[in-house]
Ligand SMILES: O=P(O)(O)OC[C@H]1O[C@H](OP(=O)(O)OP(=O)(O)O)[C@H](O)[C@@H]1O
Ligand SMILES: O=c1cc[nH]c(=O)[nH]1
């Protein structure tokens with residue numbers, strides 16, 4: 001499985017703000033917005049493009065556009081904090097939504113919302129979720145997508161745990177991961193260490 005770690009100093013700085021327990025909700029959301037721009041920018045570096053001839057005020061030249069704009073899929077709640085920034089970078093993208101809440105006893109994802117196009121064949125998909133912990137929520141989401149024909153899925157995460165990456169790799173699903181950090185491990189409660197806590201609660205308050 002292809003894993004790209006975006007360890008640019010500016011990405012590390014935003015992630016450090018998110019990790020710091022003193023960072024309040026507004027500052028946490030702002031840092032996630034800025035980090036999302038960097039993650040999407042790197043994730044789409046090799047995206048196929050098409051060209052068309054345009055006129056500048058001075059001469060004719062080639063204009064470059066994405067050949068096949070992706071579907072963006074934020075995983076609620078925490079992934080909502082990445083949706084607007086991703087959409088600003090790729091304004092021609094469509095957006096689907098998946099709502100999952102991890103059961104904190106069993107660590108299994110409980111679905112509560114799904115709004116996706118029926119046919120995703122030939123369409124790249126960017127799944128937006130800041131946290132890849134056990135990998136259960138991402139696996140659930142990717143199975144929804146591959147069930148609709150998706151074959152080109154990229155998971156965009158602020159943080160990934162080694163356990164979650166292994167889980168996805170073992171699943172055999174067609175996914176690439178772009179993250180700002182692969183952290184040390186999960187703790188006994190399934191939280192990423194050192195991590196940043198609960199990314200949903202830190203943006204929106206405790207459920
Ligand atoms: O890899 P996993 O072990 O499945 O954990 C990761 C999931 O946990 C968080 O969501 P959470 O269930 O806390 O919901 P929230 O976004 O509403 O807080 C996170 O945003 C992921 O979706
Ligand atoms: O560390 C973690 C693990 C799962 N979900 C989170 O929001 N944080």
Ligand SMILES: [Mg+2]
Pocket residue numbers: 078198199200201
């Ligand atoms: Mg949460």
